[in-house]
Amino acid sequence: MRLPIVTSGTNLQNLCHKIKESSSSGRWKEVLSHYREIKEMGVQLIDHAVFSHILKACLALSFSLGKSVHASLIKQGFESFTSVGNSVMDFYAKSGALGSTVGVFNCMKTKDSVSWNIVLLGYLDQGAFEEGFNLFIQARAFGFKPNISTLVLIVQAYRSLRAFNDGRRFHGYLIQSGLLSLTSVQNSLLGMYTDMGMDYAKSLFDEIYEKDVISWSVMIRGYVHTDNAISALESFKQMVSEFGVEVDGQTMVSVLKGCANFGDIRIGKLIHGFLVLRGLDYDLFVMNSLVDLYCKCGDIDSAVIAFRKMPYRNIVSWNSLLSGFVHNENHAEALTLFTSMRKSGVDADEVTLVNLLIICKVLGDLHQCKLIHARVIRRGFQWNDLVMNSLIDAYAKCNQINLSWILFSQIKRPDIVTWSTMISGFTHCGMPDEAIFVYREMQRSLENPNPVTLLNLLEACALSAEIARSKWAHGVAIRMGLASDAVVGTAILDMYSKCGAIEASRRAFDQISVKNIVSWSAIIAAYGLNGFPHEALALLSEMEVLGLKPNPVTILSVLSACCHGGLVEEGLSVFKDLANKHGAELKLAHYSCLVDLLARAGNLDDALGLIKSIPVGMKLGASAWGALLSACRNYENREFIEGALSHILELEPSSSAGYLLASSMYAAGGSWTDASGMRCLMKERGVKVVAGYSLVHVNNKAYTFTAGDKYYPLSHMFCPVIEQLHLCMKMDMGEKLLVTSGADSF
Template sequence: MTMRTTFHLFLHCGYTTNGWAKLLRHCKASWKLDDVDEGLNLHCLVIRNCFLSDVSIRNSLLSMYANFGDMDSAQGIFDEATKRDVITWSSLIGGYAQSGEAIVALQLFKEMYNKWGIDMDGLTAVSVLQACCITEDILLGSLFHAHLICKGFEDDLFVGNSLIDMYSKCHNIDSAYIVFDMMTERNTVSWNSMMSGLVHNEKYWEAVALLDSMRKAGVQVDDVTLVKLLQSCKKLNQEMWCKCIHSVVIKKQARFNIVVFNNLLDAYGKCNNMELSMQLFRRMESRNVVSWSIIIAGFVHIGQPDKAISFFREMWLTGEQPNSITMLGVLEACAAVAELKLSKCAHGIIVRNELTNDLTIGTAVLNMYAKCGEVKAVGKVFDSLPQRNVISWNAMVGALGMNGCAQAALAAFREMESEHVKPDEVTFLATLSACSHGGLVEEGLSIFQRMTMDPSIQPSVEHYSCVVDMLGRAGDIKGALEVIKRMPEGFEAPAAWGSLLSACRSYGNYEVGQNAASRILELEPLNSASYLLASSMYAKGGSMDDMVQTRLLMKKRGVKVNSGYSLVHVGQKPHKFVSWDGSHPQSEDIYFMVELLHNFMFLDRENNDYQIT
């Protein structure tokens, strides 16, 4: 039955309960379906038939507009009302709370209660608590909780659920637990709210443990429960729990929910099991852009950017349009392989899909070109950013520093301050790194001193390690050692000792180097790079016994050296090469060509030597 038919029936039936019921049913239907046009038609019919003076009709229209997020229209209906009951106020307060305008919602509640003396109902209480969540005002939330108890709402199920949510969002998980434990009645939403609160406050093990309590209470898990549990598993890196939840999903035999399956994909990826994630992806009934984006991000997460790029090509061929999240994963993959042609293609897709106004995307593009060594492209991207925040400035300073433009990095740092963007810890680290690689010791020490004098910024172990590296590269071994000694108590810095050891090897200071080697092997007994660096220093200094002892210690502790590899893109396919690897299908031809080129180079060198003599 159409809305217009309902109105005609209402007119013929007259002012009857049946007529009002049919009218309000259509009003609520347009609200739930989020059909704006249908809602506007309803409003027109109400005005035309002079029903706007009826409080219940007006309240339903107000709720409809509030649900659409059209708060101007909702406020207009409220202002025109000659009679306002608690539902009128609650609908408007709830609309502002849902729209994120918490302050307006709280002011309306204060006006309703203090000025007009209207007592709240459960809907009002839920809306006010939602506003407290947005502001994260724990004091206001606690005072309102006390007010609710005085008004007899302590046993209201919906209010209890909202209290759990409010305390959780205000980072007071203990109070949320107290509310949960004191509830006389709980439903699935209560358990899910408590679990969401634990996840929000990074209490992941407690969230997983709550599942056992939930089952003992005989409460059936729903899709919200499963999603929250999977979020915990991702943070805990617990593949076994992911499989347990996956089995629950299968046993439920409920209708396919793509949100749950996307979270499963992400959980397996975060647990470094992309094989299972891919199997699940291939078997899914349907996929959306989120599904594809998760797989791309998963391959990047486990250090396989080439597979991420190949998978993006597959996505592109299916006709699925990427969004900003997809492209962030692709940009990170392109940055990892540092292949300029691929990077330009990714940038072109971003321009074509009109994602250039996204600051996060722009910063990622900047970082990608920096990894490719394209300093000019970095500058162009930075200049084209619609706005610049501390993250984009950090990326710019870091990009210039990593490409050997130390003076330009310092200039960018000063320009950042001139634009009244306050540097943070990352800014100082990027600037110190630029000074270290550019040999700007005085400038670097000046920046570090200034950082230590700023009470809002606390130097971390990375900052100290960077200063040690800077002094070590300049040959100031004594100064580098002094910085390590001045590090705050509790700062164990393998990177700092590693930088000092590298400097000792380069400048032949084997006495300090031996001490550095001893400390770094103590701090990182399973890091192969530390053993290789120490043995290299001993070999260079002629201390072959110490070199052999270091190698034997490495073997005794079972430390394996991770083989380096090269990645080459030919056409649209990446090829991975490891030293003396024969797994490539064309390895014989490749080694033959390498040998041939080597012989040509040898002959060319001999001919040049002959001509010179």
Template sequence: MKRVSPTLHGRTTSEAWKPPQIVSPCCETVISSSKLSNWVSKIKESSFSGRWQDVLSLYNDMNKAGVRLTEPSLFHPILKACSAISLAHGKSLHASVIKLGVESSTSIGNSIMDFYTKAGDVGSTISLFGCMKIRDSVSWNILISGQIDHGDLDQGIRSFIQARATGFEPNVSTLVLVIQTIRTLKALHEEQKIHGYMIKTEFLAISSLQNSLLSMYADTTMEYAQKLFDEMPNRDVITWSVMISGYVKTNKNHLALQIFKEMLSQSGPEPDEQTILSALKACTNLKNLITGRTLHGFIFHKGFHHDTFLGNSLIDMYSKCNDTDSALQSFTEIPLKNIISWNSIISGLVYNEKHSEAIHLFDTMQNAKIDPDAVTLVNLLQICKHFTDPLICKSIHTVIIRRNHELNDLVVNTLVDTYAKCNLIFIAHKLFSLINIHDVVSWSTMIAAFTYCGFPHEAIRVFHEMMIDSQHKPNAITMLNLIEACSYDSDLKLPKSGHGIAIRLGFASDAIVGTSILDMYAKYGDIMTSKKVFEMISNKNVVSYSAMIGAYGMNGVPHSALSLLTEMESHGVKPNSVTILSVLSACSHGGLVHEGLSLFRKLTETLEVKLGVEHYSCLVDLLSRSGNLDLAMKMVEGHEKGGVSAWGALLSGCRFSFNERIAEKVASCVLEMEPNNSNGYMLASNMYAKLGSWEDVARIRGLMRDKEVKSVAGFSMINVNNKSCRFVAGDRNQVLLDEIRDTIKELHEFMKMDH
């Protein structure tokens, strides 16, 4: 039996080159084989050099000479030329193959399949594959790669499974494609099957396939990725980068930095720019300034400081760590700044509320002839929200129109929100109505805009319009905005309606929405309903617990707040700074001095929660309310963290237990620290008024007039003609006065009635 050996592209030795039959179109004179040999060598040479036009020209010359092309090795370069230049020429060649009767050749069929695949005609590839009598591994590789490359991922995997049943052996590139496809589909079962196949066939020893498999696991479950990583004896820079990036994407930034440090400690490959980018992202997410600065030094040491992407990441890292000076320095050190560099530094300044500096930098950007993009304009609108200047908002709007960004959803939604923050709600609504297709973000933004400007019923109307629009359903953010709009009502009618909608839409058990609802009921004093809502939340987190603890404290149930703190810790939820502040506030308003001091001492000793200014101020308030002014005074004087807020809390506490010596000193310190803030003057004035010291009240009021300090009056909110209105002391709003006067008259008449 004759042995047939496989060769490249599935061609066998039985298909070795034979001199083609060369017949003149007018007679049966045979063309010399030397001329034919010359054509063949020129075609192969031109194909090797990528001169595809020369290949087709030579092929046309052969056709004109009447050469019947039967040599399989020539079809592949000619079809490659057709792929690069002319689909029509390729189809014509396919027709010639059929006429010549050589379509049964596996290698020629593979070349034609490859041509159709590269031309994007996967349908023809599949048809040709179905007609082939003999298929080899090349045939299956072309089919599977074509299906995957052109988006039919599921069919590509099915073809791979079908091919495996026939004994197909994939090549490395096809196997990489299959792994990437399974990674995209996130099919864990298929991931484990392909992993097992690679172990059995010893493909796992190939570095590129190991890294592809590692990337696949990193996208689905880092536990499996870590196991594979631990088993890999040879790790290159891609291996380490995949692990670091994987942990960053899954928000396990501590583990990402741990892997990075392990990489540096070993004598293996050096980190490249991509590895350092992932490590910087971990520092940014953790707001780890110390490690971030160390990485910055490492970047300089390795000579990567000219890399623009790394420079942009450094700006972002320093900005998120609230070090704007270092962010600006990193910006100046970037030799080739792109639009992302400018956006990163402007965004960082906005993030740190350095709005004036951000505007100055934008002016510099314009002077450098850098055109702003959508991200730049959104940052400018964020600045505009801070200054609430309608003129600036309108100016940015004109720039948006000139730059053709009015169709950008992010820009338009931000513009609607900015107009609302500038109290131009009617312009905001007009802009919203001009949007052709509203998405859930635009609906939510408009609801929030009406709520912010004091039109809760309009906000609710927009929500109803959104519900009529079947294309977009509300998300958690939409529900939060709706709950806030309902909270504007003076009684519980609208809030209960909002709560009912949240239940019907399945959002009541959501941690974010449920927390907002329980907080709403707490502000209305309905602590029992707050508790019921809290119990309905399925995935309680630290925010939910903190809100419920705050609700107990707000409504005078401090013991329940302390009990919930214990319950929270028993469920493995660690309190944060907001939780502790809520507990201390509950102790302060409930008079639980011993419990508050005990909690504060425990936290100071264990350092479980980082205590800030507000915690010290709350403890001072607790002590001063209970009459421990001397101890409160010692705490304020002994801790730098106290600041003006702690002095203010102590001054407020002097109303409950007056000590002339302490009161005078505290009032003097508060007014000296913030001479232009009305809060200190009002606290001092109220304290003296409660003690009946009217001369001191007049003195404080005189100081306010002399320094031209304006006080911000408190207000109550009531509903007038289905519109929420603020009722401020001394208000001369005639509508409010008439409504209140009529209400008082009705009440007076009712009281005179004989019951």
């Protein structure tokens, strides 16, 4: 009778040994297989240390079996062992069952530091920071000794909550307890201080005696995060050259991001060479950052080369290059890349779709926009805020504002970006009333506007050209404390300019605390638009006296003012100064504006001579050719009519302006057949006529009168006025006739 018992005991010992051996090498299925053999033998485990290995296997393979093992432990009375209780807690904590972890902890009669560490890690890992902090205070009263993982997680918890004062007090505790010398703890504190301010981080960094690669990486990442690319690159240089610390992939990702923010392609290429020398050009994350660097620096060719040399790619790799193509306006290449991406078997994610929607928006491709919308629905991205905002924006830019509104209405809780996008969409489609309505609805939903929302509101009010609305929007900016901001203040002065209130524009300009070149360009354009070209020129001189160098936009504003005011000599002088005095690059817009100026003044020979001097590769715009065509009509010069007309129709085939101008000119010259043919061509091409209109302000409200309108809601208000004006004109004409008759009679 004793032999089976001995055999059973021997087998049990062998199986226990096999469980421990299999566990040490991570063969979890074998661990559970041996445990089942023991259960089938009907014997009880005496060595309670084996349970920790069995629970580790359950953690990897079967949560339900782990609960069964826990029940078996309770039945056998092993739960009273602290080490066993710790193993059970560890199983539940790492499985995410925080409630069960706490339950076991509370039932333990004897707790050691391991017990406290496990339950604390469970709380902090699950994001239950407040409960974790309270438990940590209790643990200290019991003489608890935290391990490194617990200390690091506590610091990370303070950082996540941005509870920096508590974090600094914890820093004091670490100093008092002698735990600050641990490098990983120092690095965690360093990361927290980078969020507080780089001065705090720099102070701690200087105190760290043994700085490892993580210490340097945290500092470099902190500088990059605070847009201090120069300090980030200097730290990197110091780390490698002075201290000889071996860099890793994480370090180089931060360095590349800093270099991208700095925008210096020369430094970027030096870092690329450094990566190759250190063998980091095979790191996927590093290479993705390198592609992004080249794209942001505008060197798209180098980005393509780096992309092609990657040994393997993920969705981030494709999106980085795709974003680069879109950012650099290489839309055809972006679409080709997307085709290659699909052929490679990589599925588009939300970032891919947002980039494609940007292309649709720029090209106004409604068909592709709808195809992407269908893909969004199939992939379930209609719950992604970024995708939906981009889709709303794309439909609006394709002039399908109704589709944008439908999507907007389906969003239960739009965020501030969604509201701003909808306001911008209505404004883009020439619907300022609807844009302002959406803004008021946003206010009713208790959503506070941000600066972008305010800029969209100011643009809508500028489009409506109503002074009362503009003053209201100005008041919103004042209440937000943004009226003196350069960007917002510039938008305010532009808004008043569109309303014809040049004095208000000047006051808004004077209120800007720090005026930049954009602000000066805007006020110069405002004076030019409202018929004050001499004042615009005076502002240019005033700006130069203050030491601000005009950029091409400023010069274009001045040229436009000269064009509206007929100041030919002044315009020619400004045009010459752009290249000679300021050394700025002449753009096509400058040539077009000067051609327009010369053509309006009747200087056709000079205008055509200027066209011939335009550098190869530049193509004159339709507006300049239109000015030439109009001048040909006004000054009865028919020599260049056909050439100018062909250019206009080629550049703007869907615009009615060129067709109507040509038809009117032919009719004025008696060429009725050509005039009729131009009208027929316009109808054949389906070009719609955009009627002219007049804008009149009555009782602080703007009203438009479209050419050809015979009915108007407020006609009863204006008809008596118009009749009186008509009568006055007839009386004035009669007096002139009477005077003329009298003169003849003498």
